[in-house]
Amino acid sequence: MTETTKWVFAFDEGDGKNKKLLGGKGANLCEMTQIGLNVPPGFVITTDACLAYLETPDRQLPAGVMDQVRDQMAALERKTGKGFGNPENPLLVSVRSGSAMSMPGMMDTILNLGLNEETLQGEIKATGDDRFGYDSYRRFIQLFGKVALGVSDEAFDKEFNAVKEAAHAKQDVDLSAADLKEMSERFLKVVEEHTGKPFPADPMIQLEIAVKAVFNSWMGRRAVDYRKQFHITPEMANGTAVNICTMVFGNRGNDSATGVGFTRNPGTGENKLYGEYLINAQGEDVVAGIRTPKPLDRLTVEMPQMAEELAELRAKLETHYREVQDFEFTIERGVLYCLQTRNGKMNAHGMVRTSVEMEQEGLISKEQALQRIDPISLEQMLFPRLDPSSKVEPVAQGLPASPGAAAGIAVFDADRAHQLGHDLGQKVILVREETKPEDIHGFFASEGILTARGGKTSHAAVVARGMGKPCVAGAEGISVDVSRRVAIVGATSFKEGDTITIDGSSGRVYLGEIATVEPDFTPELSTLLQWADEVARLKVMANADTPEDARNARKYGAVGIGLARTERMFNATDRLPLVIEMIVAETPEKRDEALEALLPLQRQDFRELFEVMAPNPVTIRLLDPPIHEFLPDEHQLEQDLADLRALAGATRGMTALAGSMGLLHTPDKARDEFDAVRRVMDPMMVEEAIAKKEAMLRKVRALHETNPMLGHRGVRLGISFPEIYKMQVRAILEAAAECAQAGIEIQPQIKVPQVCTVQELKRVKVYVDEAHAEVQAKHGQPVKFKFGTMIEVVRACMRAESLAAEAEFFSFGTNDLTQAVFSFSREDAENKFLPLYNQSNVLQDNPFEVLDERGVGKLMQLAVDWGRGVRADLHVGICGEHGGHPASIAFCDQAGLDYVSCSGPRVPVARLAAAQAALKHRPQ
Numbered sequence: 035m036t037e038t039t040k041w042v043f044a045f046d047e048g049d050g051k052n053k054k055l056l057g058g059k060g061a062n063l064c065e066m067t068q069i070g071l072n073v074p075p076g077f078v079i080t081t082d083a084c085l086a087y088l089e090t091p092d093r094q095l096p097a098g099v100m101d102q103v104r105d106q107m108a109a110l111e112r113k114t115g116k117g118f119g120n121p122e123n124p125l126l127v128s129v130r131s132g133s134a135m136s137m138p139g140m141m142d143t144i145l146n147l148g149l150n151e152e153t154l155q156g157e158i159k160a161t162g163d164d165r166f167g168y169d170s171y172r173r174f175i176q177l178f179g180k181v182a183l184g185v186s187d188e189a190f191d192k193e194f195n196a197v198k199e200a201a202h203a204k205q206d207v208d209l210s211a212a213d214l215k216e217m218s219e220r221f222l223k224v225v226e227e228h229t230g231k232p233f234p235a236d237p238m239i240q241l242e243i244a245v246k247a248v249f250n251s252w253m254g255r256r257a258v259d260y261r262k263q264f265h266i267t268p269e270m271a272n273g274t275a276v277n278i279c280t281m282v283f284g285n286r287g288n289d290s291a292t293g294v295g296f297t298r299n300p301g302t303g304e305n306k307l308y309g310e311y312l313i314n315a316q317g318e319d320v321v322a323g324i325r326t327p328k329p330l331d332r333l334t335v336e337m338p339q340m341a342e343e344l345a346e347l348r349a350k351l352e353t354h355y356r357e358v359q360d361f362e363f364t365i366e367r368g369v370l371y372c373l374q375t376r377n378g379k380m381n382a383h384g385m386v387r388t389s390v391e392m393e394q395e396g397l398i399s400k401e402q403a404l405q406r407i408d409p410i411s412l413e414q415m416l417f418p419r420l421d422p423s424s425k426v427e428p429v430a431q432g433l434p435a436s437p438g439a440a441a442g443i444a445v446f447d448a449d450r451a452h453q454l455g456h457d458l459g460q461k462v463i464l465v466r467e468e469t470k471p472e473d474i475h476g477f478f479a480s481e482g483i484l485t486a487r488g489g490k491t492s493h494a495a496v497v498a499r500g501m502g503k504p505c506v507a508g509a510e511g512i513s514v515d516v517s518r519r520v521a522i523v524g525a526t527s528f529k530e531g532d533t534i535t536i537d538g539s540s541g542r543v544y545l546g547e548i549a550t551v552e553p554d555f556t557p558e559l560s561t562l563l564q565w566a567d568e569v570a571r572l573k574v575m576a577n578a579d580t581p582e583d584a585r586n587a588r589k590y591g592a593v594g595i596g597l598a599r600t601e602r603m604f605n606a607t608d609r610l611p612l613v614i615e616m617i618v619a620e621t622p623e624k625r626d627e628a629l630e631a632l633l634p635l636q637r638q639d640f641r642e643l644f645e646v647m648a649p650n651p652v653t654i655r656l657l658d659p660p661i662h663e664f665l666p667d668e669h670q671l672e673q674d675l676a677d678l679r680a681l682a683g684a685t686r687g688m689t690a691l692a693g694s695m696g697l698l699h700t701p702d703k704a705r706d707e708f709d710a711v712r713r714v715m716d717p718m719m720v721e722e723a724i725a726k727k728e729a730m731l732r733k734v735r736a737l738h739e740t741n742p743m744l745g746h747r748g749v750r751l752g753i754s755f756p757e758i759y760k761m762q763v764r765a766i767l768e769a770a771a772e773c774a775q776a777g778i779e780i781q782p783q784i785k786v787p788q789v790c791t792v793q794e795l796k797r798v799k800v801y802v803d804e805a806h807a808e809v810q811a812k813h814g815q816p817v818k819f820k821f822g823t824m825i826e827v828v829r830a831c832m833r834a835e836s837l838a839a840e841a842e843f844f845s846f847g848t849n850d851l852t853q854a855v856f857s858f859s860r861e862d863a864e865n866k867f868l869p870l871y872n873q874s875n876v877l878q879d880n881p882f883e884v885l886d887e888r889g890v891g892k893l894m895q896l897a898v899d900w901g902r903g904v905r906a907d908l909h910v911g912i913c914g915e916h917g918g919h920p921a922s923i924a925f926c927d928q929a930g931l932d933y934v935s936c937s938g939p940r941v942p943v944a945r946l947a948a949a950q951a952a953l954k955h956r957p958q
């Protein structure tokens with residue numbers, strides 16, 4: 035880059051598509067100007083300039099930047115007829131950040147730049163409004179002081195409150211010109227005291243300092259945290275642009291206003307202009323929630339002409355962008371300006387409804403409707419809501435700012451929320467008078483956010499919606515006393531640590547914890563997912579172990595069960611004692627007895643699953659985990675034994691003592707009492723209990739393994755204890771026969787876990803064939819099923835050809851496969867070294883969450899190709915956790931899998947992700 039590099043672009047020349055270079059906001063301002071919207075003139079300094087600046091050791095603007103800025107300022111002067119620093123008719127500008135990715139409220143904006151003692155007088159003369167002049171001036175000093183010079187808000191607030199108090203003013207608008215003049219003088223002193231230098235008066239110097247401050251804010255804590263949280267990489271956004279725009283004023287009297295709008299309701303998606311405005315105010319008043327604004331509906335009454343123009347603006351924005359827009363506007367003396375627009379951040383409800391409706395209105399295609407939604411966000415629509423039958427009365431009512439219900443302990447500042455929520459894992463609700471961007475770490479750590487002031491477009495509301503967290507804003511009945519850590523709500527109060535519940539869908543606040551109920555699909559979500567199913571190539575099945583899970587999975591649109599883990603059925607209270615008996619049995623007869631008792635229970639389990647899912651496939655996995663998982667813990671057993679032995683000693687001691695006292699032969703009350711105690715501590719019973727525990731302990735010790743996850747589990751159990759697998763296979767086939775007899779169409783599938791050699795599969799196949807023949811003979815009718823294998827061992831991938839000769843389907847168990855490929859223990863890695871690996875970019879993602887395409891994925895691809903080489907119609911799916919992760923689903927689509935299987939609530943996510951995956955590679 036040289037001195038001739040073009041660092042600066044006017045709004046009417048910049049490429050509106052080049053967000054990387056001009057930032058989202060800057061590119062949009064260019065585009066808006068170029069499509070004929072009434073945007074105040076301005077220009078953009080590029081993100082390249084920001085990066086070049088940040089690279090200089092002493093933070094110097096690259097050569098040429100300020101020259102080009104000066105040229106542009108001269109052009110602005112020509113366009114507006116005003117002069118920068120001209121006391122007669124001063125030109126004032128705003129200075130805003132804007133990177134390629136929208137990061138709302140994450141960086142700073144400076145308004146009214148260009149004001150000083152002289153231009154202020156010019157401004158007053160030009161407008162004939164000294165109150166307005168001083169108001170702008172004190173706002174500028176404070177913002178510039180805070181953002182560009184690092185003076186704290188508190189220092190200004192102190193002076194602000196002192197002036198307000200002295201003037202007996204209730205609201206800001208009650209302050210007179212003289213009050214505001216005094217305030218600006220005090221503010222100038224504050225700056226001088228804190229920086230040791232007078233406030234910079236030269237507008238061009240102000241501009242240079244401001245540009246540098248915006249560039250610096252790219253590396254500020256808020257921005258860095260935000261990028262980390264939302265995984266914004268340098269490829270997505272690198273550096274911020276600076277937008278310099280002629281100021282227009284919403285605070286020039288009652289024919290002026292400022293507001294923010296969404297072309298549709300971002301909470302519900304309703305096709306109606308949504309937003310808020312304040313008469314005679316500047317933009318920051320709306321966003322900061324300092325005054326509670328009015329809904330845009332009111333504008334029709336207060337400024338009908340402007341309401342009409344706003345409706346036109348809304349239509350223009352949507353037909354041009356074909357996306358819901360979140361825009362800022364200002365009305366200065368009856369002229370409407372559009373200051374900014376960007377794609378609206380909406381919660382999942384809003385996204386889904388607008389997708390479906392915009393398609394129906396012909397604004398977007400079905401494909402676009404499907405592609406504009408982040409699949410993971412659909413989980414929000416499955417958020418619990420408050421039980422409508424709850425009779426608990428709310429204690430306060432605010433604005434429903436971000437839907438969903440949340441309960442937790444109240445905390446009153448962001449640091450504390452971080453400490454309790456993030457560090458100690460408690461559920462907290464962040465309760466604030468109003469929130470500011472620096473509270474962001476508190477948001478991340480909280481279940482929900484409650485504010486006493488601010489509207490639905492206040493900082494709290496926008497950020498909470500973006501995060502999908504419930505938020506109640508502007509609950510004005512609440513007053514927060516941060517220093518005493520208490521909130522007063524009318525006659526009652528709650529303090530830090532008290533549990534409260536907020537309902538972001540209704541705006542209600544409750545003391546205590548209120549029960550929640552599971553939500554239902556909205557009609558729009560059903561339509562959208564139906565479209566998704568039409569384009570998706572991958573089928574979506576569910577991992578479900580109980581009929582209840584299966585019913586839910588069906589409700590969410592699963593077209594089968596891809597994994598039923600039979601061991602989860604064994605944990606039911608009526609099964610566990612039988613399972614333990616089966617394991618500790620010393621003889622095959624004893625084991626058979628326990629298995630005989632388990633068989634009808636398992637048969638019933640399978641039958642219910644088949645019935646719930648009919649006619650879709652149900653894939654049942656034979657027993658997998660190491661059997662010690664069903665047995666009591668060794669240390670617990672040792673402890674129990676020590677207790678029992680102590681009890682036995684005491685019992686013996688008491689009996690001896692009673693004997694020596696002749697008590698055993700005394701027919702009186704004392705003896706009766708002694709007998710009662712002795713019955714409880716019967717030495718025979720205690721000895722028996724000791725013997726049982728000792729047997730169990732011996733068994734547990736015998737079964738102990740150093741690496742149980744790599745030990746005696748899966749098909750290895752099936753080979754060592756064939757009777758267990760035989761019982762399960764019989765139960766599956768008998769349940770299938772019963773269903774067939776009852777005329778229920780089903781598709782049973784049996785799969786074998788942990789297979790590494792075809793010999794294992796062949797052995798199990800023998801049991802299956804035997805049981806199949808017997809069951810068919812017994813029931814006198816054919817029983818259809820499929821036989822397949824899990825692929826979760828590296829060798830299974832390598833031997834896919836031989837396995838495919840025996841297996842009709844492959845089911846990738848990517849949890850174990852990831853463990854095996856990385857040699858990372860899946861039990862330990864995630865809470866030991868993986869967080870560090872991710873933070874320090876040794877690994878970009880957690881491989882147990884996001885499928886490692888380059889390692890695990892490569893093996894999968896080999897297995898699929900080799901397997902299909904032997905059996906062309908080999909059916910292949912995935913049932914590890916990755917089956918519910920959108921990026922991993924996209925990989926599975928590319929790798930040619932037939933289905934993904936994931937937990938029930940992930941099914942809608944997976945359906946949409948499967949559609950997006952198919953669309954990604956569809957020729958346009």
Ligand code: PEP
Nearest residue numbers: 826847848849850913914
């Ligand atoms: C797997 O390993 O991916 C799998 C689905 O099995 P489990 O998680 O039960 O070991």
Ligand code: MG
Nearest residue numbers: 826847849850
């Ligand atoms: Mg597994």
